[in-house]
Amino acid sequence: MLLGFQGGGSNLGPKKLWMQISSKNHLLATILDQITTNDTVTMAATIKALDQDNNNSAQPHTLHRLFQGNGKSLNDLIALLTLLLLTIIVWKILQARLRPRLTQRLPPGPRGWPVVGNLFQFMRFFTSDLQDLVKKYGPIITFRIGSTPFIIITDAQIAHEAFVEKGSVFASRPNPPSLALFSSNFRNITSSVYGPVWRALRKNLVSGIVSSSRASNYLRQVREQVAQNLVTRFSDAAAATATQDGGIVGVRPIIRYGIHDLLLSLCFGTQLEESVVLEVAQTLKKILLNRSRSRMDDYIPWFRFIPWMQSNEKDRQLRQQQVDALLPLIQEAKKLREDGKLPTDSYIDSLLAIDLQGEKLSDEHLVTLCSELLNAGSDTTVTTLEWALANIIIQPQIQAEIVKEIERVVGKRTVTEEDIDKLPYLEAVLMETLRRHPPGHYTLPHAVTQPCKLQGCDIPLTATVFVSILSISNDPRIWANPTEFKPERFLNLDLDITGSKKITMIPFGAGRRICPGLGLAMLHLNFILARLMQSFEWSTSAPGDRVDLTATREFTMVMKTPLRALIKTR
């Protein structure tokens, strides 16, 4: 259109034309106003005034020449002004989006590549030690993936400032699109934003199976039964490879089975057949492994167009398998409930009773919430038990100390849940395991509810924030000789594992999003480890064997070489 003007006889360049237009900007502003309000009658009057203005001037106005002298229509003028208006709007939008980025002072971090940011460095640093980066950039580090800042806090005091002192600000979760399918549109505890849905679901879990766990007869019986089955499974596996010194067992699969058996019973109110437990465990593991793969298309949208990066179809298949595995159990639980036979302490019973924003939960939503309990509580517990046994095998004096404590407190009878509080050394071994080998090296991702400052740096709304759990529990300013496995350090320590007063180690996170299963997890860990220690002598699978403590990331940080042990009934 502008070219049209120039070709229409005006010998002015665009810059000069603009200056002339600007000189009449008061009248033009009025016209612009009228264009936007579609007030054509007054607009005509204003243009007349502009005309008048030109007639009175010694030098005829350029616009006048352009539109009247050259016979251009009012429509052309309107089009020019609309174009200007649009340019102004686009400029304002760009300014609003760019200004915060240009003036923001994010925590420092490594330089990234254009467009993808630190994509190629991030996953490497995420699974390795951050010490070198901390030396270079300080205790809070920013990575960028696409345009999203990933901020990692490595220091206990700063973690306390963020998650506890500014708890409500750091209490939300980011909502990456690929998570929608498995979280029923971000409506489970782990992924929901800080708000009423999260509050209602978390309260339901905590006031249901977590708080009442010790008091509930049903839950106590389940644990007793599962611990007994676990001991039998270890005995059977050892018998299959029996030598005169005992039998060799692969530790992880047996414990995995036991913990799934336990959580499925807590969830569905009934103990399930072995084939069902195995099928559910296998399906959920596949999903966890798929979910823990980095999904960069969440942050760099054009990745979705690269064929080998597309995982939507795979996600849909896995979701279907999850529904196929869990829906029959939900339907069975509904029938038991109708017949008044479903234990009221089971998780599914509380979910069937709950109204979420005035509505009962759909079957699809129930699948999501049951899977969440099983996923959150299984690998974390299995991993902790495997690391604990590995360290106990490496240091036989720790095993001797645990057994001595159990004999002193319990005598010859089988250890029960009531005994757990009287076994401080056993608990110290588990605490040291959670410090040295936390199942998650990072908290889950947090989002902020409003832009804020941390240590003088900006934390924008777009940020995804993590605390490095491992950096804190390996910090030599907090823990003497942090790389040594020494349960004794916990014996006379007034430890606050929730970190609410002071953060020293937070394997369960801290603040509003702290793991709601903390109490239940500690009960399971103590009870099962006590039973396994009381039932068997544990040693390396062959004389001179070394237990490899290298970690690798699955969903949790697991032993890279799964633990094999020689066990002998005591």
Ligand code: HEM
């Ligand atoms: C050794 C066992 C466990 C460990 C180490 C552990 C650790 C964690 C960690 C680090 C978080 C993230 C906290 C954050 O983002 O700041 C978390 C969240 C969570 N955990 Fe656990 N957990 C364990 C067992 C359990 C169990 C048994 C349950 C279920 C009863 C459970 C349910 C959850 C849930 C639902 C969340 C999400 C909380 C929220 O977003 O509000 N966890 N856990």
